[in-house]
Amino acid sequence: DGGITQSPKYLFRKEGQNVTLSCEQNLNHDAMYWYRQDPGQGLRLIYYSQIVNDFQKGDIAEGYSVSREKKESFPLTVTSAQKNPTAFYLCASSPRPLAGAYNEQFFGPGTRLTVL
Amino acid sequence: AQSVTQLDSQVPVFEEAPVELRCNYSSSVSVYLFWYVQYPNQGLQLLLKYLSGSTLVESINGFEAEFNKSQTSFHLRKPSVHISDTAEYFCAVGISGSARQLTFGSGTQLTVLP
Numbered sequence: 408d409g410g411i412t413q414s415p416k417y418l419f420r421k422e423g424q425n426v427t428l429s430c431e432q433n434l435n436h437d438a439m440y441w442y443r444q445d446p447g448q449g450l451r452l453i454y455y456s457q458i459v460n461d462f463q464k465g466d467i468a469e470g471y472s473v474s475r476e477k478k479e480s481f482p483l484t485v486t487s488a489q490k491n492p493t494a495f496y497l498c499a500s501s502p503r504p505l506a507g508a509y510n511e512q513f514f515g516p517g518t519r520l521t522v523l
Numbered sequence: 524a525q526s527v528t529q530l531d532s533q534v535p536v537f538e539e540a541p542v543e544l545r546c547n548y549s550s551s552v553s554v555y556l557f558w559y560v561q562y563p564n565q566g567l568q569l570l571l572k573y574l575s576g577s578t579l580v581e582s583i584n585g586f587e588a589e590f591n592k593s594q595t596s597f598h599l600r601k602p603s604v605h606i607s608d609t610a611e612y613f614c615a616v617g618i619s620g621s622a623r624q625l626t627f628g629s630g631t632q633l634t635v636l637p
Binding site (some may be wrong): 411413423438440442447448449450451455497499501509511512513514515516517519 | 529548553557559564565566567568572574611617621624625627628629630
């Protein structure tokens with residue numbers, strides 16, 4: 408089955424530790440995204456990548472880092488510099504839009520990170 | 524830059540009653556509009572989308588939304604809700620040619636009461 412997988416579903420870390428969240432897709436999509444979800448705030452874009460070896464900061468990139476070494480993988484590292492990392496993290500992907508067209512984003516099941 | 528406002532954070536409604544979830548957007552250019560649904564501790568699923576053409580779009584499970592350019596709105600409606608419709612609903616706006624693609628509203632929690 409084609410889709411997006413995120414692991415693990417729940418993650419606990421001590422304050423001051425870096426942690427990496429996994430996101431893999433087998434949809435052959437060019438673009439991938441990381442969002443952070445907090446209650447009452449909707450989804451906020453952390454980083455996005457349109458092609459391999461290229462990515463851009465979103466609205467709340469401070470304290471996070473990403474890599475895009477393979478088309479199907481877009482891991483997110485939450486560093487100790489992120490002041491309030493406890494949140495629900497969602498990964499998404501979409502095909503590269505053709506000129507004048509638009510593609511929906513497909514979401515993974517999410518990872519809930521709790522920093523103790 | 525575009526923005527999305529979902530006017531109601533919580534909408535309780537009795538089963539089989541109609542419901543409307545409101546969404547307004549602001550943008551200086553043409554937009555694409557989406558409604559996503561999220562069940563507890565899950566990712567988002569696309570419910571319906573407006574790209575072009577008919578301003579009224581429908582989903583397979585009875586929801587519909589109407590794009591109103593003059594009002595800059597894309598409200599979601601269902602004439603008769605079920606318990607299983609209880610979820611959080613997100614409105615999103617996209618700009619053609621924008622690499623970052625979507626901006627989301629803050630969400631509306633729909634709770635269907637028996």
